[in-house]
Structure formats: structure tokens, C-alpha cells
Amino acid sequence: MLTRLRIKNFKAWKDTGEIRLAPLTVLFGANSAGKSSLGHLLLALKQTAASADRKRALHTGDDSSLIDLGTFVETLHAHDKKAALELSFEWSTPHRIEVQNPLDQTQKYQGDRLSLMSVIAVGTNEQPVVRRLRYELLGAPKLSATLEHESGKPVKLETDPYKLVRAVGRKWPLDPPEKFYRVSDHSLARFQNADFLATFALEVERTLSVLSYLGPLRDHPHRTYGWAGNTPETVGPKGEYAIACILAAQSAGRKLNRGKRKRQQAFMPFIAQWLVDLGVIDSFTVKATAPGRKDYEVRVKTRGGLTEVALPDVGFGVSQVLPALVQAFFCPPESIVWMEQPEIHLHPQVQAELADAFISAVQAYEHGRPRNVQLIVETHSEHFLNRLQRRIAEEALRAEDVAIYFARPTTRGAELEELKVNELGDITNWPDNFFGDDMGDIVARMEAASKRRVGR
Secondary structure: OEEEEEEEEEOOEEEOOOEEOOOEEEEEEOOOOOHHHHHHHHHHHHHHHHOOOOOOOOOOOOOOOOOOOOOHHHHEHHHOOOOOEEEEEEEEEEEEEEEEOOOOOOOEEEEEEEEEEEEEEEOHHHOEEEEEEEEEEOOOOOEEEEEEOOOOOOOEEEEEOOOOOEOOOOOOOOOOOEOOOEOOHHHHOOEOOOOHHHHHHHHHHHHHHOEEEEOOOOOOOOOOEEOOOOOOOOOOOOOOOHHHHHHHHHHOOOEEEOOOOOOOEEHHHHHHHHHHHHOOOOEEEEEEOOOOOOEEEEEEEOOOOOOOEEHHHOOHHHHHHHHHHHHHHHOOOOOEEEEEOOOOOOOHHHHHHHHHHHHHHHHOEEOOEEOOOEEEEEOOOHHHHHHHHHHHHOOOOOHHHEEEEEEEOOOOOOEEEEEOEOOOOOEOOOOOOEOEOHHHHHHHHHHHHHHHHHHO
């Protein structure tokens, strides 16, 4: 789970400042305020980690990648080639990491939180090059490792307080960093006791591998869906694999509940019950079109409806909210899910109920164990926020398990402000025009009505 994030010189952001990330993190803000670009950078990190090209510091994307950010220079704030993209993030690990110096048994470090800071600058042919990366294992005592790659100077690797010992006869110079987070195997081989840095790199890859993304524009509903028994990694950025995910989870016998000591259900009825509780339908099933076929159809009954109908024959909202629900519960335990506007096409009451579904997603258990899923949600819904505040006041959600931010564009670049929510669900630092100028509209309407009355 990501716990902290900070980004400098990226897109609209000169400096995001320190961002606290909670199990449920919610981003509000004006259009073009830079909210989406934060998620897009994480996707770029994910596709960089998955790339076979270890020499590419940052894979900014192409037509076949998760995200296409353009050229590296285009990603920099104000396209300033002299600026460097600086990213730092901290995350908790599912298992405690232990580092013990094989040459000195007294040097032992352990912790369940890691941080990485990487500085990426414009290099030859305007390609990204890593100038600095720094790891910290946040335990007691803390262990740090820093790799410096300044232009025209030898690469340096320093650890503190851990002491690296060079292998006998291995005097070769260190390689530049690989990707934005790796010390090369060739560089590690120069030392007798540097293998723990490979473990840190694997933790970066593990964390980014469980990051998924659902965009704001979702697939149109189909009359039939194909499924041949495969298990998709996610519902897809447009929710195109949502039905396949339901069928795969159901076939695998996955069972979830909405929280500790709550009733356990198989995956398909679990999702169906949430759709009913959201108030969008009365029933939901996925059935094969005929025995032995690989084609499936979604049958739903709307509220007040007398018969089941196909998914395209009901309101658009069902097909739009379904991928958000499925991904929140289908993703593996310890996953990070970034969603844009999951409330799109939904009635205000359903938007509020969706907040309950997401609260459940971060509290859910699967086969008796907590899933520990993290949701990062971009939304414009005040109804979603109101429900979060209510649940905090009702003690159904801890205030520390939610982080709420407001993004605004300024002449100095985008700014991000955390909203302070107390244990009663009150926000103590409401930004101006958080949901537009509601009071201004009310005053203007009253003034217009008064003028019309005078004119009669």
C-alpha cells in the first residue's frame, strides 16, 4: 500500500508537496487541475518496471502501452529541459523485510516500509537519465542506500549505516542506474554484501505490478461477452473485461465479505448484491447463452421491472458502475486501484451508495483474511464526499483511513490541499469554491427574482 507520494516538475505540478495516502484516498478539484496526471505517472512507472529494456529510465509510453505521456521533455513542468523530474514514494510491504550483513552479523535491519526517491533529468537526445536514486528501509535503525550518477563523473554508491565491502579483484566502475529504481547486477557484483538492493528493486516491481487503473470512459454494454476460462489481470482501463473477471472469480471459488465477521458470499452474488444495494437494479446474473458455449449474456431486472432483460436494454449507469465495483473486489489482496470518476452516469443517491461500496472494499475480507486493498479515487461528487463524512461520524470508517485532497490550478502550477476531517466527519478547512459557487448562484437567483417581482 502506498503511504506517501511527492512529485516535482511533472506536467502541471511544480511540486505536489508531501501527499499522505490512506486506504481510501479521494481527489477532488477543477478540470485540468492535474489530478489525473498523478495517476498517469504511476502508470508510467508501472510500464517502466514491466519493460524488458533495463536501460530506459522512464517508459513514457507509445500506442501499445498503458499510458502515453509523449516525450520526456513534454512531461516536464513548463517543458523546462533544465528541470529534473523528482519522484518519491513510500509504501508498506506485506511482509517484514530483513537485511543482515553476511560479513557482520551485528548489522541487522528490518522494517515493513520502504521509500524510493528518484531524480530523472534530460540526457543525450533528450532521453531521460537517472541522476540519483535513494532507498530507505524505514525501521529501527533506518537503512539507506544512494546511487549518484552525475554527468561526466564516476557513479557512486553509498549505504548508511550499512558498510559495503568490495569483492576481491573486482575494481570495475559502477554502472549507471537501470530504469528509475534499479542498481545493475553488474554493479552489485562488485561488492560482497550488496544483494539486499536487488530485494528492494523486487519490492518496487511487486508494488507496481498490483497497481491497476480504471479510466473515466468505460466500454459500452454488449449483448454477449466471450469467456474461454482465462483470468484477466484487471477489468481493463475501460472496464472491457469486467464480465470475464466475474466469471473467472466465480469459477475459482473466490468468497468475500464486506468486513470482519460479516457474511461471506461467492463472487458473483457478492457483486450482484452490491448492485441491488446501490439501487440500480433488482437482480443481476451472468449466464451462458447455451450449454457448452463460450458466449455469455448479462441479464438484469430493473426496479419495478417484470422480466429480466439484457444489459444494453437498461440504463447506462449499470454498465458504467459495474467495472468499478468489480475491480474494487476482484483485484488481488494488497492491490492499489486508481479510478477516475467512478460515479459517472449515476444518480446522486447511487453516488452516495458507491462510497459505501468503496469503504467496504478497503475493509473487505477474502477467505477469512483482510484484503488490504487501497483505492485512490478521482471524483467530482459531493454526494460521495457527504457519505464518507457521515460514515466517519457514525464510526463505520476511521478518519485516518481516509485522505481527501483538493487540486487547484494556479499561476505557479497546480496545488494540492489536504482536507482535514475530524472524528465527527467535519471538514475544518473547506477550500473556496470546492463544489463551485453555490452561494453565488443562490444570491443571484434571489436578486433576479426580486427584480422580476418589482417589475410586475
